[in-house]
Amino acid sequence: MKLPAPPTEKSFPSPLHHPRVATVIGRWLGLAVAICFLTGLFSHLQQDTPGWLTIPSRPASLYRVTQGLHILSGSVAVPLLLAKLWTVYPKLFAKLPWPPSRKALTTILERGSILVLVSALALELFTGFLNTLQWYPWPFPFKQTHYALAWIIVGALLVHLAVKLPLILAHWRRTPADSTPVADSLPPAITGLTRRGLLRTVAGGGALVGITSVGQSVPAFGPVAVLAPRKPNVGPQGLPVNRTAKDAGVTGIGANWRFTITGPRKLSYTLDELRNLEQNRSDLPIACVEGWSQGAHWEGIRIRDLLSLCGAPPGSRVRVVSMEKGGFYATSELPPEFADDPLTLLALRLNGAELALDHGFPARIIAPNRPGVLQTKWVHRLEVIA
Structure with a gap:
C-alpha cells in the first residue's frame, strides 16, 4: 500500500492563509502583547522597585487602570494568538532551501523565533490565566517566571519582526490585489468565509472575550463578566478577599494587643487609643494583581500624621509589619512618596464599619496607586527606615 505524500505548503490553498490576513491579525496581536508587556512591567516595578526609580502615588487609580488593561490584553491575546497560528501554519510545511544558502538561514531563523515566541507566549498566557484563579500547580515561582518569560517573548518577537519585515511592509496596507477574486486555480475557503469575514470573526471573538472578562475591573460590565474569575463587589463588606485571616494564620487580637511605631521616638497605642x-x-480602590479592582471608603489615621507624632521627618521610608505568619508579603515598604501622601492611611474602618478580620482587622494599609498585595493587612508595627 502506497503511503500518501507528506503535506507541503501548497496542500493548504485556502485564500484565508494569505499574508495580508496574517499581517492584520499580527498587528492586533502585537498591540495586545505590547500593552500586556508594558502594564506588566509597571506592575513588576511596583512590587520590586529598583533604587534609582521613583513610583508616583498619583494618579490614585493608575494601578487599577494598568492592571485591568494587563489582564484584559492578556485575555484578548488568546483568541488572537490562535487565529494568527491558524493563518500561518501552512508555512511550517514549506521545505527548507537546499543546498544551504542565505535564504535557508533566514528560514531557520524565522522558524526558530516562531518556536520560541509561540512556546513562551502560550506558557505566559496559560500561567497568567491560572494566576487569576490563584492556582499554582507548578514548582517554580510565578512572579519571577512570568517576568522572565515576558522578556523572552519580546526578544523572540523582535527577531521575528526583523526577519519578516519585508513581507509585513508589503501587506501592511490593503492593496487592490487583496480585493481581486481568488485565482481559478485556488478553491474557495472550505468555511465559506472571505478574508474580510475571517477578520471580522476574529475581531468579534477577541471583543467577546474582552467584554465577558473586563467586568472584574469595570463595574458597568459586571453583569456580563462570565469569564471573570472574581466579582469585585462580592465579599465581606462588599470587597473580595484574596488571602483570608485563616490562610495568614491570624485569629484576631488579644486584650494586650498594641500598635507600635519605631522611629526617633517609639510610640505604642491600644486599639481604642488609635480610634x-x-x-x-480616603476613597481608594483595592486593585489586585489578578486583575480585579473595587473602590471603597476607608477611614483611619494618615501615615504622615503617625510619622510626625514619632518625630520622623518628611520624606521618611516606612516598613510595614503584619501579624501574618510568614508569606511573601508579611512586610512591605512605603516609599516617601506614599508615606507622605495624605490619602495613605492606617485604615481602621471600611465602608462605614470596623474592618472585618479578613480585611485586616484591627488595622491595615491603604495607599493610592498600589497593588493590593502591598496594601498590608493585620498591621501591628511601623518602622521608620533611616
Whole structure:
C-alpha cells in the first residue's frame, strides 16, 4: 500500500492563509502583547522597585487602570494568538532551501523565533490565566517566571519582526490585489468565509472575550463578566478577599494587643487609643494583581500624621509589619512618596464599619496607586527606615 505524500505548503490553498490576513491579525496581536508587556512591567516595578526609580502615588487609580488593561490584553491575546497560528501554519510545511544558502538561514531563523515566541507566549498566557484563579500547580515561582518569560517573548518577537519585515511592509496596507477574486486555480475557503469575514470573526471573538472578562475591573460590565474569575463587589463588606485571616494564620487580637511605631521616638497605642486619634477618610480602590479592582471608603489615621507624632521627618521610608505568619508579603515598604501622601492611611474602618478580620482587622494599609498585595493587612508595627 502506497503511503500518501507528506503535506507541503501548497496542500493548504485556502485564500484565508494569505499574508495580508496574517499581517492584520499580527498587528492586533502585537498591540495586545505590547500593552500586556508594558502594564506588566509597571506592575513588576511596583512590587520590586529598583533604587534609582521613583513610583508616583498619583494618579490614585493608575494601578487599577494598568492592571485591568494587563489582564484584559492578556485575555484578548488568546483568541488572537490562535487565529494568527491558524493563518500561518501552512508555512511550517514549506521545505527548507537546499543546498544551504542565505535564504535557508533566514528560514531557520524565522522558524526558530516562531518556536520560541509561540512556546513562551502560550506558557505566559496559560500561567497568567491560572494566576487569576490563584492556582499554582507548578514548582517554580510565578512572579519571577512570568517576568522572565515576558522578556523572552519580546526578544523572540523582535527577531521575528526583523526577519519578516519585508513581507509585513508589503501587506501592511490593503492593496487592490487583496480585493481581486481568488485565482481559478485556488478553491474557495472550505468555511465559506472571505478574508474580510475571517477578520471580522476574529475581531468579534477577541471583543467577546474582552467584554465577558473586563467586568472584574469595570463595574458597568459586571453583569456580563462570565469569564471573570472574581466579582469585585462580592465579599465581606462588599470587597473580595484574596488571602483570608485563616490562610495568614491570624485569629484576631488579644486584650494586650498594641500598635507600635519605631522611629526617633517609639510610640505604642491600644486599639481604642488609635480610634481616638484624628481620623481621615480616603476613597481608594483595592486593585489586585489578578486583575480585579473595587473602590471603597476607608477611614483611619494618615501615615504622615503617625510619622510626625514619632518625630520622623518628611520624606521618611516606612516598613510595614503584619501579624501574618510568614508569606511573601508579611512586610512591605512605603516609599516617601506614599508615606507622605495624605490619602495613605492606617485604615481602621471600611465602608462605614470596623474592618472585618479578613480585611485586616484591627488595622491595615491603604495607599493610592498600589497593588493590593502591598496594601498590608493585620498591621501591628511601623518602622521608620533611616
